[in-house]
Amino acid sequence: MNFVYEKLMGGKQGLLGFVLLAALILVIMPMFFDIFRLNLIGKYLTYAFAAVSLVLLWGYGGILSLGQGVFFGLGGYGMAMFLKLEASSPENTKIQSTPGIPDFMDWNQITELPWFWVPFESFTLTIIAILTLPALFAYIIGKAMFTRRVGGVYFAIITQVIAVILTILIVGQQGFTGGINGITDLRTLNGWDITSDSAKYFFYFLNAGLLLTVIVISRFILTSKFGSLLLAMRDKEDRVRFSGYDVAHFKIFIFSFAAMISAIGGAMFTLQVGFMSPSFVGIVPSIEMVIFAAVGGRISLIGAVYGTLMINAGKTAFSESFPELWLFLMGGLFISVVMFFPNGLAGLWNDYAPRVFPFLKEKAKTKDVPPVVTDETGKGTV
Amino acid sequence: MDTNTNFTLAIEDLTVSFDGFKAVDALNFYLDKNELHVVIGPNGAGKTTVLDLICGKTKSTEGSIKFLNKELTKMAEHEIVRAGVGRKFQTPSIYENLSVLENLEISYPYGRGVYGSLTFKRNKTVLDKIHEIAKQIMLDDALDTEAGLLSHGQKQWLEIGMLLIQDPQLLMLDEPVAGMSVKEREQTAELLNKISEGRSVLVIEHDMEFVERIADKVTVLHQGKILATGDMETVQNDPKVIEVYLGH
Amino acid sequence: MFDEYTYSELGSIFAMQGFAGISLFSVLLLMALGLAIIFGQMGVINMAHGEFMAVGAYTTYFMSTLTETYFPSLMPYYFLVAIVVAFCVAGVLGYLAEYALIRHLYKRPLDTLLATWGLSLIMQQSFRTLFGAREVSPTLPDWLLGSYQPTDTIDIPLNGMFVLALTAVVTLGVFYLLYKSSWGLRVRATTQNRVMSGAVGINTKSVDRYTFALGCGIAGIAGAAFTTIASTGPTTGTLYIVDTFMVVVFGGAASLIGTIVSAFSIAQAQSLLEFFISGSMAKVYTLFALVLILMFKPEGLFASKVRR
Numbered sequence: 015m016n017f018v019y020e021k022l023m024g025g026k027q028g029l030l031g032f033v034l035l036a037a038l039i040l041v042i043m044p045m046f047f048d049i050f051r052l053n054l055i056g057k058y059l060t061y062a063f064a065a066v067s068l069v070l071l072w073g074y075g076g077i078l079s080l081g082q083g084v085f086f087g088l089g090g091y092g093m094a095m096f097l098k099l100e101a102s103s104p105e106n107t108k109i110q111s112t113p114g115i116p117d118f119m120d121w122n123q124i125t126e127l128p129w130f131w132v133p134f135e136s137f138t139l140t141i142i143a144i145l146t147l148p149a150l151f152a153y154i155i156g157k158a159m160f161t162r163r164v165g166g167v168y169f170a171i172i173t174q175v176i177a178v179i180l181t182i183l184i185v186g187q188q189g190f191t192g193g194i195n196g197i198t199d200l201r202t203l204n205g206w207d208i209t210s211d212s213a214k215y216f217f218y219f220l221n222a223g224l225l226l227t228v229i230v231i232s233r234f235i236l237t238s239k240f241g242s243l244l245l246a247m248r249d250k251e252d253r254v255r256f257s258g259y260d261v262a263h264f265k266i267f268i269f270s271f272a273a274m275i276s277a278i279g280g281a282m283f284t285l286q287v288g289f290m291s292p293s294f295v296g297i298v299p300s301i302e303m304v305i306f307a308a309v310g311g312r313i314s315l316i317g318a319v320y321g322t323l324m325i326n327a328g329k330t331a332f333s334e335s336f337p338e339l340w341l342f343l344m345g346g347l348f349i350s351v352v353m354f355f356p357n358g359l360a361g362l363w364n365d366y367a368p369r370v371f372p373f374l375k376e377k378a379k380t381k382d383v384p385p386v387v388t389d390e391t392g393k394g395t396v
Numbered sequence: 397m398d399t400n401t402n403f404t405l406a407i408e409d410l411t412v413s414f415d416g417f418k419a420v421d422a423l424n425f426y427l428d429k430n431e432l433h434v435v436i437g438p439n440g441a442g443k444t445t446v447l448d449l450i451c452g453k454t455k456s457t458e459g460s461i462k463f464l465n466k467e468l469t470k471m472a473e474h475e476i477v478r479a480g481v482g483r484k485f486q487t488p489s490i491y492e493n494l495s496v497l498e499n500l501e502i503s504y505p506y507g508r509g510v511y512g513s514l515t516f517k518r519n520k521t522v523l524d525k526i527h528e529i530a531k532q533i534m535l536d537d538a539l540d541t542e543a544g545l546l547s548h549g550q551k552q553w554l555e556i557g558m559l560l561i562q563d564p565q566l567l568m569l570d571e572p573v574a575g576m577s578v579k580e581r582e583q584t585a586e587l588l589n590k591i592s593e594g595r596s597v598l599v600i601e602h603d604m605e606f607v608e609r610i611a612d613k614v615t616v617l618h619q620g621k622i623l624a625t626g627d628m629e630t631v632q633n634d635p636k637v638i639e640v641y642l643g644h
Numbered sequence: 645m646f647d648e649y650t651y652s653e654l655g656s657i658f659a660m661q662g663f664a665g666i667s668l669f670s671v672l673l674l675m676a677l678g679l680a681i682i683f684g685q686m687g688v689i690n691m692a693h694g695e696f697m698a699v700g701a702y703t704t705y706f707m708s709t710l711t712e713t714y715f716p717s718l719m720p721y722y723f724l725v726a727i728v729v730a731f732c733v734a735g736v737l738g739y740l741a742e743y744a745l746i747r748h749l750y751k752r753p754l755d756t757l758l759a760t761w762g763l764s765l766i767m768q769q770s771f772r773t774l775f776g777a778r779e780v781s782p783t784l785p786d787w788l789l790g791s792y793q794p795t796d797t798i799d800i801p802l803n804g805m806f807v808l809a810l811t812a813v814v815t816l817g818v819f820y821l822l823y824k825s826s827w828g829l830r831v832r833a834t835t836q837n838r839v840m841s842g843a844v845g846i847n848t849k850s851v852d853r854y855t856f857a858l859g860c861g862i863a864g865i866a867g868a869a870f871t872t873i874a875s876t877g878p879t880t881g882t883l884y885i886v887d888t889f890m891v892v893v894f895g896g897a898a899s900l901i902g903t904i905v906s907a908f909s910i911a912q913a914q915s916l917l918e919f920f921i922s923g924s925m926a927k928v929y930t931l932f933a934l935v936l937i938l939m940f941k942p943e944g945l946f947a948s949k950v951r952r
């Protein structure tokens with residue numbers, strides 16, 4: 015019991031935050047919103063996977079990845095490929111010159127299913143691919159970069175370039191990927207209509223449950239010695255190295271884990287939204303995910319979820335009524351979060367919650383999450 | 397050819413050059429078991445560079461460094477540490493945001509892999525060891541203090557403690573008493589004499605009075621080369637050393 | 645992919661694509677010079693650098709429209725003036741951005757990245773509000789149009805030659821400023837040791853502000869040059885920022901020669917590949933090769949060796 019309390023929930027304040035979040039997304043939102051709105055919130059929550067991954071990676075590890083969209087996209091495309099193949103059964107596509115392959119392939123004069131599409135005919139293999147391929151990709155990138163001590167700004171730029179490369183590839187290789195429009199017209203999952211209300215409810219709760227699970231696992235990582243080491247590496251990498259740790263291993267692990275989380279988010283995105291396109295892969299979505307984490311407070315797993323929800327709700331509200339204002343607002347948000355609220359929503363909560371709820375006071379500083387410090391090496395900030 | 401020696405540390409023909417500038421030049425240096433050896437020398441003599449080379453922070457251009465007959469020049473930093481070499485930096489390098497206890501815990505030599513660190517538990521063995529070391533470095537009253545709040549001297553001790561908890565065979569200290577008060581210097585001298593029992597210690601220091609108190613042997617480094625080696629008295633009376641320190 | 649061409653055809657293709665690559669090289673180099681100064685000297689990641697280029701491009705467009713409407717007789721000369729004005733406008737905006745934003749973030753390089761990204765969003769939307777979402781191009785003076793044909797198969801565009809000359813002048817100017825002038829000495833001193841520079845009486849804050857302004861000003865010139873090869877839209881800057889960063893990183897952040905060599909090789913590689921495969925795949929291959937090279941040589945081509 016104590017293990018669950020300390021390690022998985024992070025003490026009293028962590029537990030309260032977790033329960034409040036769980037109540038909000040599992041009970042309150044489904045009670046007050048119709049399925050259309052709930053589906054929208056579900057979509058936002060898939061981004062929260064990426065935001066949570068950035069808390070681990072950037073907030074704790076000091077590793078800024080501007081390529082989380084890549085992993086989100088790989089997960090999303092994996093799921094989309096499976097659904098597309100199911101939707102492209104020979105009966106459904108008999109008007110095509112080659113029935114049984116996705117419509118965009120037929121339009122691009124492709125007559126046979128490409129080899130890398132074949133495994134996605136199986137649901138089991140698809141799930142395995144979503145959980146392993148993005149993580150493996152991250153492992154390779156991480157291995158190449160972290161063992162050569164590429165870090166900080168250079169890592170950020172290289173991950174960004176990888177996002178650019180992948181976007182151009184997807185857009186350019188229309189016949190294999192569906193190009194700029196992405197993979198659309200996804201209908202059923204193992205015969206079950208994913209656009210039906212019951213499916214939407216199911217995916218919403220599955221998604222929320224997965225997100226909460228990911229948060230619990232992340233908490234476990236952060237409260238273990240691994241978490242302290244991440245912080246230690248962020249602030250004094252050399253000392254960690256000269257205490258006998260292979261710093262690169264830790265970074266590779268957390269980068270791969272972060273990639274896996276993001277990929278799960280991407281797969282859930284496809285299931286709930288019904289399509290996947292390159293616009294969720296490139297620079298812009300990747301950097302937006304960073305700002306979700308930043309608004310939440312960088313070092314707060316729960317905060318990242320609220321940050322994601324708030325910004326996306328704002329985006330939807332504003333771009334419906336004042337599309338012009340939204341970019342100004344978003345730009346201003348980037349600037350003000352960095353300059354005035356580096357600890358984000360979690361910082362505000364930590365400052366004000368103990369005043370509102372006096373019972374939080376006694377152990378307000380359970381886990382030493384250091385304040386924002388400046389850092390001259392460029393290895394990391396917070 | 398058998399190049400094994402009985403020395404804890406045997407450095408031979410060690411050279412490192414930065415764009416042609418030889419910071420360490422064909423250096424030969426030996427360190428016995430249980431010896432407390434102090435390296436002195438004017439600024440820019442290459443003292444810190446030698447420590448950097450031993451612990452793998454800088455890669456040598458030529459030559460060999462053997463620690464207990466293991467070649468260090470090809471090893472990664474963490475492997476060198478795990479082989480039993482501990483190094484204290486010139487400015488205290490500790491985790492300011494963590495408590496003294498957590499600083500020592502992170503340095504505790506178990507759970508060094510990814511999996512090990514995820515499953516690491518703060519059990520009685522760990523805590524006992526931490527308390528033992530904390531007592532040695534005179535910080536047993538300050539275990540819960542955030543390390544950033546310690547005095548400069550205490551930070552130096554904490555870093556020494558973080559090395560001691562790993563029980564290294566070779567301990568390298570770069571200016572351990574810099575910025576310390578007179579009393580703290582005395583305590584540090586005592587500490588060093590105590591911890592040099594059972595391990596070799598290599599110290600870089602400027603404070604001659606302090607050197608005299610601790611050193612078994614002294615080496616003077618000048619322009620990347622050894623000028624003189626021996627006990628304190630021999631070195632102090634060496635005309636070349638006097639020339640370097642007082643001449644020009 | 646070379647099989648279907650004869651040697652002389654290949655020669656012409658290489659020559660022509662080479663000259664086409666020169667325009668890209670010039671714009672990339674001008675952009676990278678500004679960015680290298682800001683990143684190399686100050687350690688600031690300016691994600692809005694592309695937008696400062698767009699400022700230069702829009703300024704040129706504005707000057708063109710202004711001249712066409714009110715002083716049509718001066719059309720042949722306006723472009724030269726526009727280059728100077730583009731430099732000034734982008735420089736002043738950069739100065740203001742440094743004052744309002746960047747100077748608070750010097751010790752947090754990753755945060756400058758986020759803040760300047762925010763700035764870039766605001767600038768993009770401002771372009772859209774002021775000039776519309778449509779792409780615009782200035783009317784170029786006649787002497788910039790047309791081409792020079794040394795042989796029947798080779799066709800060298802004049803605008804490329806002009807932009808190349810402009811780039812050479814700016815590069816030499818930057819070189820002089822940084823390495824020969826006393827101001828450059830102060831900039832370099834500040835890069836190496838900020839505290840010491842302050843102690844010997846250098847106003848490091850003013851050095852920072854003017855360095856940043858200079859970098860942005862050069863991006864403005866890049867924008868003016870850019871108008872000769874393509875039209876400008878609100879998101880033009882974003883398209884170039886990643887390439888520019890690659891140029892700077894690949895060249896080794898603090899090396900001027902490195903930046904030139906790196907801009908040249910990236911522009912030429914892309915331009916040559918474009919002839920044989922689609923433009924997008926050319927870019928993929930170029931970027932991919934860069935990432936691979938950087939993985940093996942993270943410090944870039946021309947990094948200086950220092951004791952660390």
